[in-house]
Amino acid sequence: MTEHALEVEGLRKTFGDHVAVDGVSFSLPPGGSLAIVGESGSGKTTTARMLVGLERPDAGRIRVGGRDRSHVARGRATRLARAREIQMVFQDPYLSLDPRVTVAACVEEPLRLHFSMSPAERRARRDELLARVGLGEREADALPRRLSGGQRQRVAIARALATRPKVLILDEATAALDVSIQAQILDLLAEIRRDTGVGYLFVTHNLALVRHVADDILVLYQGRVVETGPTREVLAAPEHPYTRLLLHSVPRPGWDPARIAADRRALAAALKETPPSPASADPLRHVPETNSTERSAAQ
Amino acid sequence: MTGRLLEIEKLTVRLAAGKAARPILGGVSLHVERGEAVGLVGESGSGKSVTCRSVLGLLPEGASASGSLRVNGEDILTMSSTRLRELRRRDVSMIFQDPRASINPMRRIGDFVTEGMRAGGVPQKDALKRAEELLESVGIREPGPALHRYPHEFSGGMLQRVMIAGALAGGPRLLLADEPTTALDVTTQAEVVSILTRLRAERDMGMLFVTHDLELAAAICDRIYVMYAGRIVEAQSAEGLFGRPRHPYTSGLLAATPRLESDEPPHGVPGRPVSLAEAPDGCAFAARCAHVRPGCTEREPVHREIDGAQVACLRAEELIHD
Ligand SMILES: Nc1ncnc2c1ncn2[C@@H]1O[C@H](COP(=O)(O)OP(=O)(O)OP(=O)(O)O)[C@@H](O)[C@H]1O
Ligand SMILES: Nc1ncnc2c1ncn2[C@@H]1O[C@H](COP(=O)(O)OP(=O)(O)O)[C@@H](O)[C@H]1O
Ligand code: SF4
Ligand SMILES: [Mg+2]
Ligand SMILES: [Mg+2]
Numbered sequence: 240m241t242e243h244a245l246e247v248e249g250l251r252k253t254f255g256d257h258v259a260v261d262g263v264s265f266s267l268p269p270g271g272s273l274a275i276v277g278e279s280g281s282g283k284t285t286t287a288r289m290l291v292g293l294e295r296p297d298a299g300r301i302r303v304g305g306r307d308r309s310h311v312a313r314g315r316a317t318r319l320a321r322a323r324e325i326q327m328v329f330q331d332p333y334l335s336l337d338p339r340v341t342v343a344a345c346v347e348e349p350l351r352l353h354f355s356m357s358p359a360e361r362r363a364r365r366d367e368l369l370a371r372v373g374l375g376e377r378e379a380d381a382l383p384r385r386l387s388g389g390q391r392q393r394v395a396i397a398r399a400l401a402t403r404p405k406v407l408i409l410d411e412a413t414a415a416l417d418v419s420i421q422a423q424i425l426d427l428l429a430e431i432r433r434d435t436g437v438g439y440l441f442v443t444h445n446l447a448l449v450r451h452v453a454d455d456i457l458v459l460y461q462g463r464v465v466e467t468g469p470t471r472e473v474l475a476a477p478e479h480p481y482t483r484l485l486l487h488s489v490p491r492p493g494w495d496p497a498r499i500a501a502d503r504r505a506l507a508a509a510l511k512e513t514p515p516s517p518a519s520a521d522p523l524r525h526v527p528e529t530n531s532t533e534r535s536a537a538q
Numbered sequence: 539m540t541g542r543l544l545e546i547e548k549l550t551v552r553l554a555a556g557k558a559a560r561p562i563l564g565g566v567s568l569h570v571e572r573g574e575a576v577g578l579v580g581e582s583g584s585g586k587s588v589t590c591r592s593v594l595g596l597l598p599e600g601a602s603a604s605g606s607l608r609v610n611g612e613d614i615l616t617m618s619s620t621r622l623r624e625l626r627r628r629d630v631s632m633i634f635q636d637p638r639a640s641i642n643p644m645r646r647i648g649d650f651v652t653e654g655m656r657a658g659g660v661p662q663k664d665a666l667k668r669a670e671e672l673l674e675s676v677g678i679r680e681p682g683p684a685l686h687r688y689p690h691e692f693s694g695g696m697l698q699r700v701m702i703a704g705a706l707a708g709g710p711r712l713l714l715a716d717e718p719t720t721a722l723d724v725t726t727q728a729e730v731v732s733i734l735t736r737l738r739a740e741r742d743m744g745m746l747f748v749t750h751d752l753e754l755a756a757a758i759c760d761r762i763y764v765m766y767a768g769r770i771v772e773a774q775s776a777e778g779l780f781g782r783p784r785h786p787y788t789s790g791l792l793a794a795t796p797r798l799e800s801d802e803p804p805h806g807v808p809g810r811p812v813s814l815a816e817a818p819d820g821c822a823f824a825a826r827c828a829h830v831r832p833g834c835t836e837r838e839p840v841h842r843e844i845d846g847a848q849v850a851c852l853r854a855e856e857l858i859h860d
Contacts, residue, residue, distance in 0.1 A: 278723045278724070279693070279695065279722070279723040279726065280693070388582075389810060417581035417582055417750060417811055418581070418751075418752075418791060418794040418795050418804075419791065419794045419807035419811065420581075420806065420810060420811075421806075422794040422796075422804040422805055422806035422807070423807075424806075425803075425804060426805075426806055444724050445724070445796070446724070446798060447753075447796040447797055447798040448796045450796065451796050451803045451804060484725060485724065485725065486798075487728075488724035488727070488728045489724060489798050490728075490751065490754040490756075490757040490758075491753055491757060491798060491799065492757065492780075494757040496729070496731040496732035496735060496757075497732040497735070499728035499729070499732070500677075500728060500729040500732045500733075503729065
C-alpha cells in the first residue's frame with residue numbers, strides 16, 4: 240500500500256458558535272488531483288487554511304506523507320519541514336505578492352528560508368523555477384505591478400514549487416484570470432504535475448473546470464462532505480441533491496436559472512430540518528468515513 | 539422619442555491630451571432593442587465597462603468622445619446635464635461590477651435604494667414602501683429590517699441583489715449590467731440571473747449584459763457582441779456564435795472555456811489580451827492569431843456581414859472554425 244500524500248480525518252473548525260468545517264475526511268494519493276467544490280461559505284478555504292497551518296483545527300487529524308501534523312509544531316525545524324510539504328496559491332494575484340519585492344527575490348525567499356545553498360546554486364534554482372513557469376529574465380527583474388494577472392499567478396506558482404512540496408493547494412487560483420490565460424495556467428499545472436509528481440488540491444466552485452483538472456471530487460455543503468468520488472462518476476451521476484444543484488447551476492444551453500433558484504431554496508429548507516450528516520448512512524456515493532484509506536488504495 | 543432603445547454608432551473615446559493621452563474605445567457600434575437581452579463579452583481591459591459607462595454619460599475625466607450614443611433617439615453625447623440626470627433616474631440604470639466599491643458604506647440600504655425615487659419627487663414614505671417591495675422581489679428575506687441595515691452587514695451576493703434593487707427602483711427601460719455575477723458563486727449567479735430575466739420579461743426592459751463568460755452570455759442573451767482591444771470584432775446570435783464562430787478571437791475564447799459537456803480540455807490563446815492603446819497597426823489580434831497573414835498587420839479589418847454575422851477579420855470568408 241502506498242502512502243498518501245495527504246490524509247485528512249474528521250477535520251472540524253468553529254468560529255464562535257458557527258461551525259465552518261464539520262467532520263471533513265479525504266485523502267490524496269501522491270501526484271493525485273482532488274477538487275474541493277461548494278458554494279460560497281461552504282468551508283473550502285477554511286479547510287485549505289487548516290491544511291497549511293494558517294488556522295488551527297478544533298478536531299481531526301491531518302497527515303502529510305504519513306506524518307501527523309494535528310498538533311502545534313514544536314520548534315522551527317518542524318515548522319519549516321511542514322511548510323515545505325504543502326504550499327498554497329491564492330485567488331487574488333494582486334494581493335498575494337509583496338509589491339516591493341522583485342520577482343527574482345520573491346522566488347529566492349523560500350529557497351533562502353528552507354535550504355542552505357550557495358548564492359550561485361540559489362540563482363540557478365531560481366532561474367530553473369522561473370523557466371518552469373514560462374517566465375524569463377525580463378520578468379525576473381520586474382516588480383509585481385508591472386506584471387499581468389497571469390504572470391503574477393505564474394510567479395506565485397514558481398514560489399510555491401520552490402520547496403518541492405508534495406501537495407499544492409490552489410484556492411480559486413485561476414478565477415480572477417481571463418479564460419485565455421486561465422487555460423494557459425491549467426496547461427502549465429498539468430505539465431508540472433506530470434513532471435514532478437506534485438499532488439493538487441483545487442478549491443473552486445467551477446464544475447466545468449473541475450471536469451478537466453481533477454481526478455477526484457469532494458463536495459462540501461455547509462461545512463460537511465455530502466458527496467465524494469471519481470470526478471467522472473460524480474459528474475455523470477450525482478447522487479446528492481446539492482451536487483445536482485451545483486451541476487445544474489453551470490450555465491449552458493437550456494440552462495434554467497429560475498428552477499435552480501427554486502431548487503436551492505427548497506434544498507436549504509429541507510436540510511434545515513435534517514442537516515447533512517457526514518457519518519450517517521445517507522445514500523451518498525462513497526461516504527468518506529475512516530475507511531478512506533482502503534477506498535483510495537483500491538482505486 | 540423614437541428609434542431604437544439603445545444605438546451606439548462608431549463610438550470612439552480618447553483619454554485627455556497630455557501624458558496619458560490614448561484611445562480606449564475605437565469605433566464601437568452596437569444596439570439593443572426593447573425587451574432584448576444583448577451580451578457584450580471580452581477579456582479584461584477590452585473596454586466593456588467604458589462602453590457601459592458612456593451610455594450613462596460617464597466618461598473618464600477629460601476624455602473626449604466622437605460618434606453617437608442614442609437612447610430612444612436622444613443623443614447622450616450632446617445632452618444637457620439636467621436631461622442626463624433625468625435619464626439616469628428614469629430610463630437607464632446600471633449594475634456596477636463591484637457592489638462594495640459602488641455602494642456608499644456609510645449609508646443605510648434604504649437610503650441607497652430610494653435615492654433616485656426621492657430625487658424624482660416621490661414622497662419618502664412611498665419610496666420606502668416601494669424599496670421594500672423591490673428588496674423582496676430580489677430575494678432579500680425580511681426586507682423591512684434590511685432597509686435599516688448597512689452594506690457591511692450583507693454578504694457579497696446579498697449586496698449585489700441590493701444593487702439590483704437600486705438599479706430597478708426607477709423602472710428603467712434599459713439596464714446596463716456590468717459583470718453583475720462575476721463575484722458570485724454559481725448557484726447565487728443563477729439566482730441573480732433569474733431575477734434579471736424575470737424583470738426583463740415583465741417590464742419589456744432591454745438589457746446589455748456584460749460578462750467575460752461566453753457560456754453565461756449564450757445562456758441569457760439573444761445576440762452577443764465580442765470585444766477585443768476597444769473594438770467589436772464579432773456580432774452574432776448566441777447560437778451562431780457557438781455553432782459557427784467567425785472571428786479567430788471568438789473561436790479562441792470558446793476553445794479556452796472549460797466545458798462541462800466536452801472531453802476536449804481547454805486550450806489557451808497564446809500571448810495576452812492588449813488594450814487599444816497597446817494595439818499595433820492593422821488587426822489588434824494579429825500577435826495572437828494562428829491565421830495571421832502579412833496583410834493583417836497593414837490594414838485594420840472593417841466589419842463585414844457574412845451569413846448574418848458581423849465580423850472584423852480580413853480572412854473571415856475563408857476561415858471556418860468548428
Ligand atoms: N476568521 C473567521 N472568523 C469568523 N468566521 C469565519 C472566518 N473565516 C471563515 N469564516 C466563516 O466560515 C465559513 C466558511 O468560510 P470559507 O472561507 O471557508 O468559505 P469558502 O467555501 O472558501 O467560500 P468562498 O467560495 O466564498 O471562498 C463561512 O460561514 C465564513 O463566514
Ligand atoms: N477612468 C479611466 N481612466 C483611464 N483609463 C481608463 C479608465 N477607465 C478605463 N480605462 C482604460 O480603458 C480600457 C478599457 O477598460 P474597461 O472598460 O474597464 O475594460 P473591461 O471592462 O472590458 O475590463 C483599459 O485599458 C483601461 O485601463
Ligand atoms: S485579420 Fe488576420 S490577424 Fe486578424 S483575426 Fe483575421 S486572420 Fe487573424
Ligand atoms: Mg474561499
Ligand atoms: Mg469591466
